[in-house]
Amino acid sequence: MIGTLLGLFGEASTLHLALETTLIGAVVYLYFTRKENKDTRVKLTEKQKDELIAEWVPEPLVPETPQDHPVLNPRYVEGKMTKYAKYDGKEYLNMATSNFLGFVGEKRIEDVAKKTIFKYGVGSCGPRGFYGTVDVHLDLEKELADFFGCEEAVLYSYGFATIASAIPAYAKRGDIVFADKGVNFAIQKGLQASRARVEWFEHNDMDDLERLLKLQEERDKKDPKKAAKVRRFMVVEGLYANTGSICPLPKLMEFKWKYKVRIFIDESFSFGVLGKTGRGGFALSFSPATYPCFEITANLLTIKSGTRFTN
Amino acid sequence: MSKKARAICIDDFMARQLAERTDILECAWHKRQEEGGEEEDEDHQKPIVDQAQLDAEADAEDARMRARRVKTFSTSDGWATRERAPNEFEHISRWRALTVYLTWVVLIMFAYVREFLRNWGIETSHIKVELDKQKQFTPLFDDFAAVYQRNCYVRVRDVFERPIGSVPGATVNLLDRYTDDGGWTFKMKGTQSSVINVGSYNYLGFAQNEGPCADTSAAIINQEGLANCSTVHENGRSHSQARLETLVAEFLGVEDSICFSMGFATNSMNAPCLVDKHSLIISDQYNHASLILGCRLSGASTKVFKHNDMKSLEKLLRDAIAYGNPKTYRPYRKILIIVEGIYSMEGSISNLPGIIELKKKYGAYLYLDEAHSIGAMGRSGRGCVEYWDCDPKDVDILMGTFTKSFGAAGGYIAGSKRVIDHLRVASPTGYYSGPMAPPIAEQIFTSMSIIMGRDGTNDGQKRVERLARNSRYFRLRLKQMGYIVYGSDDSPVVPVLIYYPTVCGFYGRQMLARGIGVVVVSFPATDMTEARVRICVSAAHTKEQLDTVLDAMREVGKESWCSSFSRHKHLYENLAIEW
Numbered sequence: 001m002i003g004t005l006l007g008l009f010g011e012a013s014t015l016h017l018a019l020e021t022t023l024i025g026a027v028v029y030l031y032f033t034r035k036e037n038k039d040t041r042v043k044l045t046e047k048q049k050d051e052l053i054a055e056w057v058p059e060p061l062v063p064e065t066p067q068d069h070p071v072l073n074p075r076y077v078e079g080k081m082t083k084y085a086k087y088d089g090k091e092y093l094n095m096a097t098s099n100f101l102g103f104v105g106e107k108r109i110e111d112v113a114k115k116t117i118f119k120y121g122v123g124s125c126g127p128r129g130f131y132g133t134v135d136v137h138l139d140l141e142k143e144l145a146d147f148f149g150c151e152e153a154v155l156y157s158y159g160f161a162t163i164a165s166a167i168p169a170y171a172k173r174g175d176i177v178f179a180d181k182g183v184n185f186a187i188q189k190g191l192q193a194s195r196a197r198v199e200w201f202e203h204n205d206m207d208d209l210e211r212l213l214k215l216q217e218e219r220d221k222k223d224p225k226k227a228a229k230v231r232r233f234m235v236v237e238g239l240y241a242n243t244g245s246i247c248p249l250p251k252l253m254e255f256k257w258k259y260k261v262r263i264f265i266d267e268s269f270s271f272g273v274l275g276k277t278g279r280g281g282f283a284l285s286f287s288p289a290t291y292p293c294f295e296i297t298a299n300l301l302t303i304k305s306g307t308r309f310t311n
Numbered sequence: 312m313s314k315k316a317r318a319i320c321i322d323d324f325m326a327r328q329l330a331e332r333t334d335i336l337e338c339a340w341h342k343r344q345e346e347g348g349e350e351e352d353e354d355h356q357k358p359i360v361d362q363a364q365l366d367a368e369a370d371a372e373d374a375r376m377r378a379r380r381v382k383t384f385s386t387s388d389g390w391a392t393r394e395r396a397p398n399e400f401e402h403i404s405r406w407r408a409l410t411v412y413l414t415w416v417v418l419i420m421f422a423y424v425r426e427f428l429r430n431w432g433i434e435t436s437h438i439k440v441e442l443d444k445q446k447q448f449t450p451l452f453d454d455f456a457a458v459y460q461r462n463c464y465v466r467v468r469d470v471f472e473r474p475i476g477s478v479p480g481a482t483v484n485l486l487d488r489y490t491d492d493g494g495w496t497f498k499m500k501g502t503q504s505s506v507i508n509v510g511s512y513n514y515l516g517f518a519q520n521e522g523p524c525a526d527t528s529a530a531i532i533n534q535e536g537l538a539n540c541s542t543v544h545e546n547g548r549s550h551s552q553a554r555l556e557t558l559v560a561e562f563l564g565v566e567d568s569i570c571f572s573m574g575f576a577t578n579s580m581n582a583p584c585l586v587d588k589h590s591l592i593i594s595d596q597y598n599h600a601s602l603i604l605g606c607r608l609s610g611a612s613t614k615v616f617k618h619n620d621m622k623s624l625e626k627l628l629r630d631a632i633a634y635g636n637p638k639t640y641r642p643y644r645k646i647l648i649i650v651e652g653i654y655s656m657e658g659s660i661s662n663l664p665g666i667i668e669l670k671k672k673y674g675a676y677l678y679l680d681e682a683h684s685i686g687a688m689g690r691s692g693r694g695c696v697e698y699w700d701c702d703p704k705d706v707d708i709l710m711g712t713f714t715k716s717f718g719a720a721g722g723y724i725a726g727s728k729r730v731i732d733h734l735r736v737a738s739p740t741g742y743y744s745g746p747m748a749p750p751i752a753e754q755i756f757t758s759m760s761i762i763m764g765r766d767g768t769n770d771g772q773k774r775v776e777r778l779a780r781n782s783r784y785f786r787l788r789l790k791q792m793g794y795i796v797y798g799s800d801d802s803p804v805v806p807v808l809i810y811y812p813t814v815c816g817f818y819g820r821q822m823l824a825r826g827i828g829v830v831v832v833s834f835p836a837t838d839m840t841e842a843r844v845r846i847c848v849s850a851a852h853t854k855e856q857l858d859t860v861l862d863a864m865r866e867v868g869k870e871s872w873c874s875s876f877s878r879h880k881h882l883y884e885n886l887a888i889e890w
Contacts, residue, residue, distance in 0.1 A: 049633040056632045058674045059644045061585060061707055062733035071736050074548040080536035081546065097540040104536050113537055113750070114529040121478040121520045122528055122754040123719040125511040130830045132511075133474045135486055151439075157720065158573035160580075160744040170451060185743045189580075192608060231449045260448050 080105045100273050148279060160186045163266050167235065168194035175231040178212060178261065180204065184241045187266060191235070203243065206251045213259045232261040238270030246274065396800030398619065398659040403810065403876060411810050411840040418812065422462035437495040468494040470819030470831055476503045478520040481851035483508040485828060506823065507856050509846045510830035514687040514803050515774045516851030517718035517758045523766065524718070524757040528750040535749040543741040551752040559723050562759055563693060564703045568725035571740050572747045574682060574712030575601040577722030583609040584737045585708070586647050591631050593624065594649040597657055602649055602680060612636060618657070621665040624648070628673045646675040652684030652695035656837055656845070658798025658806045663699045667706070676707045686716025687803050692762045692775045698801070719754040721747050778803055778850040781857060784890045785848050788861050791883040793874040805846040809873045812842045817871055825863040854890050
């Protein structure tokens with residue numbers, strides 16, 4: 001057998017042999033040269049470390065909070081906060097809560113809620129993937145999708161977490177997101193968690209947005225190969241929580257088709273409020289699903305009948 | 312040598328000798344009290360147990376363990392003389408790990424072959440595609456994760472996300488569904504089948520749709536409604552949440568607590584309030600995603616220590632304090648150690664006394680996430696702190712969730728009044744999200760009162776005891792069958808290793824055919840070579856139900872060869888395990 005092997009060596013061309021030898025040489029070289037430790041810091045002995053450790057004084061974990069802070073001395077409302085709110089026995093007109101459609105205290109909803117407790121219990125004892133998906137979740141998702149005229153919907157149990165986890169699911173490192181400066185905290189956290197590059201444009205200022213989009217287009221022209229891999233998104237709100245203004249959606253749709261940018265709309269305050277039938281006044285324009293788990297980025301603050309109720 | 316210098320030398324020498332014999336000085340006490348304490352410390356020091364050492368131990372133990380009757384729980388002695396079981400992480404041989412990698416290679420190869428076939432139209436594609444007018448847009452999903460999902464995950468999708476139609480108690484009604492197109496879409500048959508539920512986190516069995524908890528949570532709807540429609544700071548305060556916070560603080564034995572409406576958000580939103588970019592976070596290797604997200608959002612530097620390894624943790628602490636922040640060349644302002652009570656994928660219990668000792672020695676702060684252990688561990692359900700007989704005031708921040716043992720939703724953070732006041736004012740959840748819904752707060756209040764025994768019965772105590780018995784019984788029986796089970800015998804989370812990702816689908820389907828709903832996990836939730844079946848034992852499970860599950864595991868294990876992995880089966884051979 002060794003004879004046949006040696007024979008093969010003799011038959012192979014010189015180029016072939018040279019190539020193989022170079023490759024083996026490279027492997028051997030790489031295997032034996034260890035990467036040098038780039039740690040350029042001075043090595044301390046254990047005794048020196050002990051001294052430094054004895055000297056180190058940590059800061060207190062949290063600073064002192066003044067005890068007269070209003071949050072620490074809250075006032076509790078008696079009963080439900082419907083049109084009127086009762087504090088200390090006196091009734092006040094309630095202009096402070098986002099109970100837009102007046103569902104708080106609605107008897108029909110409360111009866112259904114009680115029936116649900118007696119059928120399903122209060123918690124789902126697990127995430128959606130592990131026996132936490134209840135048939136009512138699936139029904140609600142279907143109803144939401146039909147209501148908005150979209151293909152599918154996904155439900156979240158915590159309003160804050162909806163947009164904060166939706167954005168990092170699609171926008172990753174290297175992608176670009178054009179966000180309005182007036183977006184709410186949850187969206188800001190989502191953008192921070194996504195590690196994408198964020199271009200902020202002035203609140204509701206379409207000229208500023210166009211300027212940024214044009215700049216991006218020029219950058220893309222210089223490097224079209226990279227541009228083909230980069231995903232572009234726009235994040236706006238239907239009704240801004242911080243300023244109360246409505247976003248100019250027709251103009252945004254124009255930009256979407258012109259600059260090929262996908263839109264995220266957070267309709268937490270406009271759902272049920274704007275438009276003739278409460279659909280936010282306009283169809284959502286998020287690009288439809290390539291996956292069954294497609295979501296509507298609306299956290300359901302306005303429907304109070306128990307979105308936070310079944311986990 | 313001067314007298315003083317000689318004295319110092321002797322001190323040094325004595326300290327070293329003591330340290331060698333007891334590992335961690337202040338923890339020597341628990342070694343004296345229990346037999347098997349030495350074994351436990353060693354295991355906590357070296358979670359990856361040396362094979363040769365185990366074999367030697369096994370031979371020595373053989374003689375002792377033969378024909379020994381093991382009572383999993385002794386009510387006559389109560390909890391005092393109960394041994395704490397060490398964490399076990401038996402590892403398979405290298406060549407078997409290689410075969411697992413080979414399985415993955417084959418899977419990925421087939422995935423790419425199918426992608427190719429689909430792209431060329433040879434195979435019908437069920438993937439959802441972009442709208443025609445949006446085809447010019449950059450595709451949303453074209454990376455490896457998407458390929459894996461389309462070709463590997465979808466094939467076993469019927470094992471995940473099973474919809475239920477009843478309360479997820481000891482048994483649950485699963486909606487029967489079938490798929491025509493290989494897992495892309497599911498159609499409901501319209502019937503439901505009842506299966507034994509070993510997948511839900513229902514440790515104390517409070518997932519009930521009747522009983523005092525359900526009654527009180529339905530009753531509170533009349534008084535306080537379903538929601539407040541505003542954030543916590545602006546008029547979001549409810550009496551039920553305030554009462555709950557006081558009860559939680561009392562339950563845990565600390566000064567104050569604050570409750571949030573989502574457990575995940577408790578971790579991710581509050582870590583930034585405690586640490587900033589000048590601080591250091593030292594977290595365990597297997598921490599949950601919510602903790603990792605919180606660390607990332609806080610902006611602090613993060614270092615990771617080996618799972619439950621006190622030597623690794625000590626080394627990190629010493630280096631961190633001595634060398635300081637490598638970016639700014641200044642010392643860190645504070646150091647926060649983040650660990651969990653029970654790790655949900657490993658089933659192991661963290662070495663709390665060791666960590667507290669280190670924390671005190673070096674001046675760091677401790678954040679303990681008891682998501683799975685609150686209610687489930689300890690003689691009265693007060694979590695890992697009680698299990699280890701530690702002082703809750705030693706842990707700076709006790710965090711936990713209500714989803715698991717209390718059958719509700721939400722999370723809490725408990726600690727000293729100063730910490731909680733700061734969190735109340737500074738946490739973004741106060742400004743931007745709503746409070747807990749009153750029915751949920753009432754459910755937790757009632758279940759916690761039952762655990763504490765305040766309802767006048769000893770139902771809570773019985774549940775905790777049943778859970779302890781169930782976990783030990785179940786784990787010992789599994790190990791007797793020959794399965795490799797990770798973690799400590801006291802934890803109700805039972806990860807059974809099946810290693811091969813392809814066996815996951817098989818297991819899920821076979822157990823369903825036998826009327827048992829299990830949870831299988833594979834990459835990326837676990838290591839690539841360590842797919843597992845994670846069983847969550849509950850106080851609601853009766854011995855008969857556990858026996859049914861065990862018989863089914865035995866059958867499926869034989870068919871899939873998974874119950875022949877363990878090399879320590881002989882340790883349990885002649886053990887007669889009583890419940």
